[in-house]
Structure formats: C-alpha cells, structure tokens
Amino acid sequence: MIIGVPKEIKNNENRVAITPAGVMSFVNAGHKVIIEKDAGIGSGFTNEDYMNAGAQIIDNAADVWMQADMVMKVKEPLASEYKYFRPGLILFTYLHLAAEPELARELKEKGVIAIAYETVQVGRSLPLLTPMSEVAGRMAAQIGAQFLEKPKGGKGILLAGVPGVSRGKVTIIGGGVVGTNAAKVAIGLGADVTIIDLSADRLRELDDIFGNQINTLMSNPMNIAQAVAESDLVIGAVLIPGAKAPKLVTEEMVKAMKPGSVIVDVAIDQGGIVETSDHVTTHDNPTYVKHGVVHYAVANMPGAVPRTSTIALTNVTIPYALQIANKGVHKAIMENPALKLGVNVANGEITYEAVARDLGYEYVPVETALEKELATN
Numbered sequence: 483m484i485i486g487v488p489k490e491i492k493n494n495e496n497r498v499a500i501t502p503a504g505v506m507s508f509v510n511a512g513h514k515v516i517i518e519k520d521a522g523i524g525s526g527f528t529n530e531d532y533m534n535a536g537a538q539i540i541d542n543a544a545d546v547w548m549q550a551d552m553v554m555k556v557k558e559p560l561a562s563e564y565k566y567f568r569p570g571l572i573l574f575t576y577l578h579l580a581a582e583p584e585l586a587r588e589l590k591e592k593g594v595i596a597i598a599y600e601t602v603q604v605g606r607s608l609p610l611l612t613p614m615s616e617v618a619g620r621m622a623a624q625i626g627a628q629f630l631e632k633p634k635g636g637k638g639i640l641l642a643g644v645p646g647v648s649r650g651k652v653t654i655i656g657g658g659v660v661g662t663n664a665a666k667v668a669i670g671l672g673a674d675v676t677i678i679d680l681s682a683d684r685l686r687e688l689d690d691i692f693g694n695q696i697n698t699l700m701s702n703p704m705n706i707a708q709a710v711a712e713s714d715l716v717i718g719a720v721l722i723p724g725a726k727a728p729k730l731v732t733e734e735m736v737k738a739m740k741p742g743s744v745i746v747d748v749a750i751d752q753g754g755i756v757e758t759s760d761h762v763t764t765h766d767n768p769t770y771v772k773h774g775v776v777h778y779a780v781a782n783m784p785g786a787v788p789r790t791s792t793i794a795l796t797n798v799t800i801p802y803a804l805q806i807a808n809k810g811v812h813k814a815i816m817e818n819p820a821l822k823l824g825v826n827v828a829n830g831e832i833t834y835e836a837v838a839r840d841l842g843y844e845y846v847p848v849e850t851a852l853e854k855e856l857a858t859n
C-alpha cells in the first residue's frame with residue numbers, strides 16, 4: 483500500500499502524522515511512504531530523517547493526496563483539501579464530524595473511507611484520543627493560569643494564592659482524560675480544584691486518585707451553575723463519543739462569572755460545552771471576551787507542543803495504520819472491533835451512529851456500507 487502524509491495546514495498545526503520510526507515500520511512491512519516536503523519540520527523531523535528511514539519526499543500536497551492509497555493526517559482536512567477526495571481513498575485522521583457538517587458531506591458524497599482517530603474504541607477507552615487529551619488537559623490548566631494574568635486580559639489572580647490570600651478556584655467539567663490531566667496540573671499549581679462528572683463511578687475513581695486535593699460534584703444544572711459562578715477558571719472537558727458536545731454551561735451561567743474569569747473549552751473540537759463558546763479560535767488569536775469573561779477555544783491545542791504531541795500520537799496510531807496497510811482496509815476493519823468503531827464514513831454512508839444522528843443523516847452500519855461497496859465493485 484502507498485501511505486501518504488501531507489503537511490498539516492491548520493493554523494499553527496505543527497504536528498505530523500508519522501515519525502521516521504513509523505516510516506521504518508511501514509517500509510519493513512513492504513509498503514511505500516510518501517511525505518510532503520517539510521511536513522515534519524514543525525515537530526523536529528527533517529526531510530533527511532524521513533529519507534533515511536525509507537520514505538520518499540514529494541514536493542507538493544496534491545501529489546501526496548493523489549498517489550496515496552491511505553492518507554494519514556493529524557487534523558481534519560480543510561476546505562482547500564476537499565478537492566483531493568475520491569472514491570475508495572482511505573483517510574485516517576482526527577475528524578470530529580459532528581462539528582464539521584461540510585466535511586462530512588464531502589466525505590460522504592466523494593465515497594471516501596474515513597476513519598476517525600477519536601472514535602476508535604477499546605472497551606470504554608479511546609486509545610487514539612487519549613494521548614492528545616493528556617496533552618490538552620495538562621495545557622488547559624497552564625493556559626488558564628496564564629490568561630488569568632492581568633496583562634493577558636484576566637482578573638489578575640495567581641492560582642496558587644500566597645500566604646494570607648485565597649487560592650484561585652478551578653472547576654473542571656468532565657472528569658475523563660482531559661479533566662484528570664487538567665486536575666493534575668491545576669493541583670500542582672496550587673489551585674482549589676472541583677471536578678464535575680455525570681458518572682458516579684468516575685467521581686469515585688477521581689476521589690481515589692486525588693483524595694482531598696479535589697472536590698467532586700455530580701453533574702447537574704444547579705451544581706454547574708454554582709461552581710461556575712464561583713470559579714476563576716472553568717475547563718470544559720466533557721465528551722460523548724462522536725456526538726456534538728452538550729451545552730452544559732449556559733450564557734446565563736457565564737454572565738454570573740466575575741469579569742476577567744477564564745473559560746478554556748477544550749471540548750470545542752466537538753462544538754464546545756459552553757453556550758458562549760460559539761466559534762473556534764486559533765493559536766494566533768486564541769481568546770475573545772464575552773460578558774467580561776475570557777474564552778479560549780482552540781481546537782488543536784496539542785499543535786502548540788508538536789514534538790511531544792507527534793511522538794505521543796504516532797505511538798498509538800501507527801499500529802492501527804499498519805493493520806490497515808497489511809490486511810487491506812476491509813479485512814482490518816472487520817477483524818478489529820476497535821478500528822471498526824473508528825469508521826465514520828464509508829462508500830457514501832455515515833457509519834457512526836452519533837455522527838449520523840447529530841448531522842441528520844441515516845445511520846448505516848459499517849458492514850452494510852462495505853458490502854454495498856463490494857457489490858458495486
């Protein structure tokens with residue numbers, strides 16, 4: 483199989499979908515890897531590093547997309563890349579389709595087999611999302627602390643406080659991977675941390691992990707309203723896999739926050755959990771102020787720490803990509819239930835139920851979509 487890796491084009495997206503070590507794994511298994519020139523530079527991998535591992539460097543994105551059987555990316559394709567979609571192309575990347583209706587339509591109409599990192603699932607865990615959630619969670623607390631500083635637009639609070647002055651209050655809504663990692667850093671910074679989750683079992687686990695370093699609260703509108711109003715920093719970290727994020731923090735709740743408070747809505751890649759995080763921001767211009775509250779809504783937070791993130795991401799994606807290359811996409815999907823759950827679009831059908839529901843399409847199970855493809859071949 484020919485595996486193509488274009489350079490990421492999203493604002494300040496410095497990650498790349500493959501490392502030289504990954505290239506070597508594919509080449510050793512008899513595959514060919516083509517990489518767009520300078521695709522790895524932002525993550526510290528030169529063209530020579532890739533060539534030494536056995537890859538071929540290609541001068542432009544179009545040739546990478548058109549020659550590849552499987553394109554591996556980090557972020558969802560942007561509109562300027564839709565022209566490369568074609569029937570049977572395998573696309574393996576983050577997609578977040580519930581928040582990307584145009585992209586979903588293009589993938590469906592053009593017959594791409596689109597496998598989303600974020601919905602590959604083993605039991606209750608999402609192994610291809612986890613490392614980036616670890617990164618984004620840890621970043622969320624440090625970014626929040628930074629934007630609470632007065633010169634950055636915040637109210638001028640030091641989360642750690644000092645002797646004689648209260649610590650800052652951080653509320654984390656969603657106690658999964660992002661939430662847990664945000665808590666680790668927020669606790670390390672000395673903040674007064676509350677985690678809100680819908681799952682009583684998860685709250686018990688968090689209590690076991692952090693003990694009395696955190697407060698835990700059951701997720702309901704009353705608890706959320708009260709905690710948000712009292713917080714200096716709110717971190718949005720809820721996920722319902724594949725689905726659009728629920729708007730748990732209403733505009734009224736935001737209005738009740740003190741001016742200069744900060745919201746870091748990490749879940750913005752699925753649409754965000756805060757009613758007033760109504761648009762995605764970029765690393766170039768990461769915040770806006772609404773009702774006096776600083777909103778940070780960057781959908782590719784790990785892109786700012788690309789060396790760490792690229793290695794962490796490819797550690798988990800390459801084994802799945804190798805299965806696709808070695809077995810062929812149909813066999814790999816049908817033999818691996820985790821990978822099967824990653825398939826969001828195939829042969830003109832939406833094959834992930836939550837995406838189909840949120841975007842108003844008929845849901846077609848992966849097997850049915852693939853059988854249709856085999857039948858028409």
Ligand SMILES: NC(=O)C1=CN([C@@H]2O[C@H](COP(=O)(O)OP(=O)(O)OC[C@H]3O[C@@H](n4cnc5c(N)ncnc54)[C@H](O)[C@@H]3O)[C@@H](O)[C@H]2O)C=CC1
Nearest residue numbers: 614615618656657658659660679680701720721781782783
């Ligand atoms: N902006 C960015 O750059 C990045 C964003 N993310 C996003 O962060 C979000 C969180 O991801 P993970 O922590 O990995 O997910 P996760 O599945 O590990 O955790 C989600 C948590 O939300 C909880 N939850 C569900 N419904 C809830 C409700 N109504 N109230 C409170 N809690 C509720 C679940 O019980 C679970 O503990 C996702 O949207 C993910 O895509 C992840 C990495 C980077």
Ligand SMILES: CC(=O)C(=O)O
Nearest residue numbers: 576614751781782784
């Ligand atoms: C998960 C995701 O969207 C990211 O790492 O950018």
